[in-house]
Structures are given as structure tokens and as C-alpha cells.
Amino acid sequence: MQKILQSLNRRKVFRVATVYSVVAWLIMQILDIVLPTFNAPLWINQTLLLLLFLGLPLVTILAWLMDEQSEEIDAQNITIPEHRRSLIFGGSAISTLAFGLIFLAVTFLLLDRFLFSSIEPGSVVQNSSNANQQIVQRTNITLPSDQSIALAEMMPLGVGRKSLAISNQGNFLAYVANEYGSLKIYIRPMDSFEAYPLDGTEGGFSPFFSPDEQWLGFVTPTHILKIPVSGGSPQSLTESTNVYGVTWGLDNNIVFSEREGMRIASISSDGGQKKVLLESTDMLFDPEILPDNKGILLSNSSSVIQLFDPEVGVVRPLIPRGRDARYIDTGHIVYAGMESYMAVSFNLETMSTEGSPFPILNGVLTEAIGVGQLSFSDNGILAYVPGKDMGIVTPVWVNRNGEETSIPLDSGRYGSFDLSPDASQVAISIVDGSDSDIWVYDFDRQTSPQRLTVGRGALFPKWSLDGNDIAFGAQNPVNADVRARLDIQGAVELESTRIDADFADLIAPDSWSKNGELIVSAASQADQGLDLYIVDAADQERRPFVVTENSEWGASLSPNNDYVAFTTDLSGQYQINVKRFPPTEERWVISSGYGEEPFWSKDGSEIFYRRGNQWLSTPVKTTPEFEAGVPEVLFEGPYGNVYGISYAVDANGEKFFLLKQPDQEPPNEINIVNNWTKELY
The missing domain is CATH 2.120.10.30 (TolB, C-terminal domain)
Known part of the structure; x- marks a missing residue:
């Protein structure tokens, strides 16, 4: 054993192995610093580490063989110029290179530790998994x-x-x-x-x-x-x-x-x-x-x-x-x-x-x-x-073929809206954080929108059938004695009527009847979701239309006031149902799969509804009895889905008022x- 150790020492194997180990360790330190800068995956570091470990026995064997060859040459008295011997057998050139690498590596580590890390104060943070500073x-x-x-x-x-x-x-x-x-x-x-x-x-x-x-x-x-x-x-x-x-x-x-x-x-x-x-x-x-x-x-x-x-x-x-x-x-x-x-x-x-x-x-x-x-x-x-x-949307017209026509209204954070009966104006809520107000825009005059409410948190506008009034709902977090408001605002004379809505925390007028009643969606009981009520605007009396443990909302009256289409999750997903008005136990499902936001056409011949980014039409008959046909997809597109009803249809059923999302x-x-x-x- 002693002879083997002496032979290893004489042949400089220990020296080569020591130099290699030091250089390999320094390379590993450099890799640990450099690779994260390029977001290199972990396997690259692991692979290089394995190669460095495998290189140690290889370098040791090569050092042994090359030094043995040097001894054989000396024994045969073969003369080799000193500069060539250095190149072949390692000599001073390899030693100089090795120690040069060591010097550069140590210099790099010292600079990184004491200089680079302090160039930009605050540009490094403590890593939660170790104590290394990272940028x-x-x-x-x-x-x-x-x-x-x-x-x-x-x-x-x-x-x-x-x-x-x-x-x-x-x-x-x-x-x-x-x-x-x-x-x-x-x-x-x-x-x-x-x-x-x-x-x-x-x-x-x-x-x-x-x-x-x-x-x-x-x-x-x-x-x-x-x-x-x-x-x-x-x-x-x-x-x-x-x-x-x-x-x-x-x-x-x-x-x-x-x-x-x-x-x-x-x-x-x-x-x-x-x-x-x-x-x-x-x-x-x-x-x-x-x-x-x-x-x-x-x-x-x-x-x-x-x-x-x-x-x-x-x-x-x-x-x-x-x-x-x-x-x-x-x-x-x-x-x-x-x-x-x-x-x-x-x-x-x-x-x-x-x-x-x-x-x-x-x-x-x-x-x-x-x-x-x-x-x-x-x-x-x-x-x-x-x-x-x-959420920054732009109002547009879209026809039944999905073709768009621009409207001279600025992009903004809009909420729910409704068209006037003759589709010459739109009442639309403009949202500013937790507050919103109703504004009215005239398509013919194309002037700036006129503000209808101020600081009321108003949402869900609904025009009266004669176009003289706009009903809207609002939460009222300022006055703790009032859970929610249902107001009717004069569209011209700006006279306001307050309807008692203290039975709900959220209320949205959905549809006017011919005799002045409103069907509203209201969140009245926490364990029931939204329900539908009928509210008499004259005497402020209310009665339930559909009140269950399921959610029912977004009602639309047929033009003859005999039926109501609405959204419900009775089946486990949103679908469009139809009931008689006043209500009976009868019920019809008219949507294919899920659907929401029904809108009855002015001539009573079809019910529009939304299914995700598709708009559909179901042909219907209301006389002598209700009958629904097969839904047909009209168009689809990237249009915003606001709270309440997120589209409106003109009197002819040919144009849809929608909120177009940004091109993305x-x-x-x-x-x-x-x-x-x-x-x-």
C-alpha cells in the first residue's frame, strides 16, 4: 500500500485530483449563481454536477497514464524539447491554466459576494427556501x-x-x-x-x-x-x-x-x-x-x-x-x-x-x-x-347576422341598460367603483349622455311602456333603515317616485305590464337567491310571482301580457322557463341546454336569450295555447355580460344593443x- 501511495504521489496524481476538485467546486458555485439568472431548469444544474463528479476518476486515470508514459520516455533516453514535454505531459502550462482558473473563479465569487450584491440597495430579497439573496x-x-x-x-x-x-x-x-x-x-x-x-x-x-x-x-x-x-x-x-x-x-x-x-x-x-x-x-x-x-x-x-x-x-x-x-x-x-x-x-x-x-x-x-x-x-x-x-367595453349595434355598427359613445365601465320603447334612446348605468348612476343617450341627436341620477348607486334601468318614466333599482348602504330602493324617475320632467322595497337587499325592475305593474327580480331572503315579485306602482302592493329555494330572475312579459319568460336554475343549471301571467302551476322549458336573459320580441313571435357568447331565438306561439319551437343560434361574439340583462333588442327585432369587449x-x-x-x- 505504501508503494502505491508513493507512486501516486510521485506521479502527481494527488496534485491533479486536488486541482480538479477545487476547480470543480468553484464551477459549481458559479453555476449556482449564473443559471438562475437565465431561469434554467433544475435538471441542467443536476446534469452538469453529475458530469463534474464523473470527471474526477477520469482525470485521475489520465494523470496516471500520462505520467507513466513520461517515465517510459525518460527510461528510453528519448529527448523531447521542454516546451513540447510541457504540452504533452501537463507541465507548467496546465498548472498555470489550472491555477489561473482558480484565481478567476475565486475573484468572481468574491465580487459577487461583496460588490454585485450591493450595487442596487433593495434590489435583492430573501428567498423563503434558503438564505441566498436573489434579484x-x-x-x-x-x-x-x-x-x-x-x-x-x-x-x-x-x-x-x-x-x-x-x-x-x-x-x-x-x-x-x-x-x-x-x-x-x-x-x-x-x-x-x-x-x-x-x-x-x-x-x-x-x-x-x-x-x-x-x-x-x-x-x-x-x-x-x-x-x-x-x-x-x-x-x-x-x-x-x-x-x-x-x-x-x-x-x-x-x-x-x-x-x-x-x-x-x-x-x-x-x-x-x-x-x-x-x-x-x-x-x-x-x-x-x-x-x-x-x-x-x-x-x-x-x-x-x-x-x-x-x-x-x-x-x-x-x-x-x-x-x-x-x-x-x-x-x-x-x-x-x-x-x-x-x-x-x-x-x-x-x-x-x-x-x-x-x-x-x-x-x-x-x-x-x-x-x-x-x-x-x-x-x-x-x-x-x-x-x-x-371590463372596459364599447356600445355597438349588432344585427341578426352578427354584423356590427358603431355607436358614437366612448368606451367605459358600463353596467345594465335598457332601450326606450321606440329604440331612440338608451338608459345605461355607468359604474365608478362601488357607485353607479343612470345616464340617457339619444341616438338621433348624438349629444353627450345626460345624467338622470346623482350618487344613488342606481342600476337596472327599465323604461315604462309609454317611454315617460324609467324605473331602476339601487342598493342603499348609507341608510341602514332601508335595505334597497326601487325608484321611478321621470325621463322628461325628472319627477321621482319611491316604491317601498324594504323587503329586499337587491332589486331590479324586469318588465312592465299594461296595467302599470312591475315584475322585479329581488334578493329578499339569504337562503333563496333571487326571486320574482309583482309590484303595483300605484299602491305599492307586492305579491310573489315565483318564490322558491331556487334562483329565478330576469323576467320578460309577452306583449299580450299572458305569459312571462324568466331564468331559473331549477334543473341545476340556468334555463329559460315560461309561466302564465298571473301564475299557475304550468311551466314550459324553451331553452336548449343552458340559457339566461330572455327577451320577448315586440310582436310576440319569438323569445331571444343568451347562452354564453351566443344569442339564440326560439319561435313561440301564445294563442290558443303556448307553444315553443326549436331554438336557433343567431350570432355569437365577445360581448360583455353585465349584471342583469346584458343586451337589448329594438322594436323590429332586427338590432341588438350590446357592449363589445376590447379586441384581445x-x-x-x-x-x-x-x-x-x-x-x-
Whole structure:
């Protein structure tokens, strides 16, 4: 053994192995610094590390063989010039190169440690998984050419939902792909260049990860399910319709908003019995569980972020002019503002905001109801889809063939609307955060819209049959003695009549009868959703039309006042039903599949309705008895879905007043920002 060691020492094997080990270690340190700058996947670092380890025995063997060859040459008295011997057997050239590499590597590490890290104070943040300082890094992921991120037109009711999620520790990214008109969820490991499909998620949306990153939850029109991130069979957790936001808590309870925000519920991640946390007459979306289950952040239909305490069942306003809120461990709430993504400090002890909100990110694709295509992990990785605010819409005319005609009205954040009986004017709500007012625009005069209400929170305008008055509903959060208002405003003389609407928290006039009665949609009881009532404008008496545990809304009277078409979820999804007026037990279903927002043509021969981004017509007869034909698709397009009825039809049934969303190319890129929380300081 001693002879072998002496031989190894004489042949400089130890020296070569030592130099190689030092250089390899320094290379590994450099790679650890350089590769993250280019967002290289983990396997590259692992592969290079393996090659460096395999190189040690190879270099050792070569050193032995080359030195042995040198001894043989010396034994044969072969004369080789010194400069060639150095080149062949390693000599001073290789030693100089090796020590030169060591010097450069050490210099690089010292500069990185003591100089580069202090060039820009505040430009580095502490990584949550280790103590290494990191700078903010930006890159993007491009989807395959046959995919794009699924947007509102692919979702139930044409209402946008989340299509993007990143896991808690940032190891996985999930996105909902639109592939040739069909939905499917893909998983992209963050250390890989490729995404893989999750078979069994066809038609799914709103992905969300379990805290341990082992499961992915998702939503269909009728269920909430989960599936292993690695692939497998999906498991149904509960039935649920019209889900508007879902989150998986650290206690393995899943909290979600269903029935278009009228109910907040939870379900164990193992399934079982659904637990109702809150029945609401407000529409509450996008639940987010605060640390230690101290509360749940919610967003309502008036763009106010709410704080819900499940222990006492109290909901209170927290942040105005905001939606889609989430808490992060820097002590901030991040949310979609009216112009950009915002952040505000939040104190978990006092459960209140501190200081003023400030903008952090522009250019995030935001759906019309305020859902941003943005997600972030707990360790500082943010992912978002760049794009436009789809809530900024432009009024247009669209004929039955889908051909558009422009209207000289500016783009804006519009709400519900109604055409005058002769279609010469439109009453439209203009939304400013939590407030809205009714304005009237004259198509013939083409002057600026005239303001009808001031500071009333007015929505859901409805012209009277003679065109002299406009009824509208409004929430009234200022006066605690009044739950909601139903006003009738003179369109010309501006005289106002107040109808007692204290039986509801939300009320929308839907249709006028010939004898001066109004059919209204009202949220009167928290556990029933929306119901239909008949209100007499003269004596303010009201009586139920359809009041059940299901949701019924959006009523449209036939011109002869014998029938009413309305939207209901009696079947588990929205469909168009027809009942007699006054009501009897008879009921007809006229929509093919799901549908909403019926509108009876002025001549009584057809009922229009909306199905996502399609507009359909069903031929009907009302004499001698009601009879419905087969629905026909008239046109489809990227038109906004506002609360209430989101379109109006002229007297001839030939033109539709609609709100066109911005031109948005199908998005096929996802932006990634590492260590993004540095932006909050």
C-alpha cells in the first residue's frame, strides 16, 4: 500500500485530483449563481454536477497514464524539447491554466459576494427556501401553437373565471388551455420546458392547488373535483353550480362561492357533506382564507373587497374599488384595482388596512367581473397573463347576422341598460367603483349622455311602456333603515317616485305590464337567491310571482301580457322557463341546454336569450295555447355580460344593443416574475 501511495504521489496524481476538485467546486458555485439568472431548469444544474463528479476518476486515470508514459520516455533516453514535454505531459502550462482558473473563479465569487450584491440597495430579497439573496427576475412561457389561455367566452354564462394557478411552493403551474374550442387543464413543472395534460379535466376551469402540491382542484359547470398533480382519475368532491372562486385552506377545507356568489360554502378535501358558511343577498366572489383562519376575503358585485368572519357570520367592507384580493406574508393584501393591480398593508392583529393602496402591476388580463389572470406562490413566484381589462367595453349595434355598427359613445365601465320603447334612446348605468348612476343617450341627436341620477348607486334601468318614466333599482348602504330602493324617475320632467322595497337587499325592475305593474327580480331572503315579485306602482302592493329555494330572475312579459319568460336554475343549471301571467302551476322549458336573459320580441313571435357568447331565438306561439319551437343560434361574439340583462333588442327585432369587449388576441404567453415581493418595498 505504501508503494502505491508513493507512486501516486510521485506521479502527481494527488496534485491533479486536488486541482480538479477545487476547480470543480468553484464551477459549481458559479453555476449556482449564473443559471438562475437565465431561469434554467433544475435538471441542467443536476446534469452538469453529475458530469463534474464523473470527471474526477477520469482525470485521475489520465494523470496516471500520462505520467507513466513520461517515465517510459525518460527510461528510453528519448529527448523531447521542454516546451513540447510541457504540452504533452501537463507541465507548467496546465498548472498555470489550472491555477489561473482558480484565481478567476475565486475573484468572481468574491465580487459577487461583496460588490454585485450591493450595487442596487433593495434590489435583492430573501428567498423563503434558503438564505441566498436573489434579484427580481422576469421571463415568460409560450404555449404551443395549438393552445391559448381560456377566456370568458369558453366559460359558463360567458363569465370569466381563473385560468391560471401556481402551487404554494412554486413547483407547478396549472393553466386552462383552449384547444380548438375545448377546455383542458395542463401542468407545467417549473423545472421543465414542457407541460403535460391532465386527462380527465376536459371542460374544467378555475384550477387550484392543495397546500402540499399533491392535488389540483378544478371546477366544472356542475361539480368541484380534484385530481393528482401527477395524473390519475379525477374525484368528485361536491355538486355545485355557478362557482365564482375557490381556494384550498391549510386545514384541508376547500372554500368556494356558488350560485353566482349568493352562497359561500366549504367542503373537506376528502369529500363529504357540504357546509354552508354564508347565505347572502349580495353577490360575493373569490374567497381567500387569511392566515390562522382569521377570516375570509371576498369581493362583491359593487367592486368592494369584504372581510367575512365565519365565527360570527359578519361581513364588513374592507377596501373600496377592488376585487380578487389575496393576502401575502409580507403583510399586504394584493388585489385588482380599477386601473391596475394594487397592494395595501394589512394588520392581522387589528384586521384592518394601514396606509394608502399603491399600484404594483399593470397590463394583467382582467375579466369583466374583475377576475385577474394572475397567481403567485408563497415563496415569491408570480405568474400572470398579459392582456387588457375586459371590463372596459364599447356600445355597438349588432344585427341578426352578427354584423356590427358603431355607436358614437366612448368606451367605459358600463353596467345594465335598457332601450326606450321606440329604440331612440338608451338608459345605461355607468359604474365608478362601488357607485353607479343612470345616464340617457339619444341616438338621433348624438349629444353627450345626460345624467338622470346623482350618487344613488342606481342600476337596472327599465323604461315604462309609454317611454315617460324609467324605473331602476339601487342598493342603499348609507341608510341602514332601508335595505334597497326601487325608484321611478321621470325621463322628461325628472319627477321621482319611491316604491317601498324594504323587503329586499337587491332589486331590479324586469318588465312592465299594461296595467302599470312591475315584475322585479329581488334578493329578499339569504337562503333563496333571487326571486320574482309583482309590484303595483300605484299602491305599492307586492305579491310573489315565483318564490322558491331556487334562483329565478330576469323576467320578460309577452306583449299580450299572458305569459312571462324568466331564468331559473331549477334543473341545476340556468334555463329559460315560461309561466302564465298571473301564475299557475304550468311551466314550459324553451331553452336548449343552458340559457339566461330572455327577451320577448315586440310582436310576440319569438323569445331571444343568451347562452354564453351566443344569442339564440326560439319561435313561440301564445294563442290558443303556448307553444315553443326549436331554438336557433343567431350570432355569437365577445360581448360583455353585465349584471342583469346584458343586451337589448329594438322594436323590429332586427338590432341588438350590446357592449363589445376590447379586441384581445387569444393569449398564448404567461409572464413569470421571481422574487416579485421586492416590488412591495
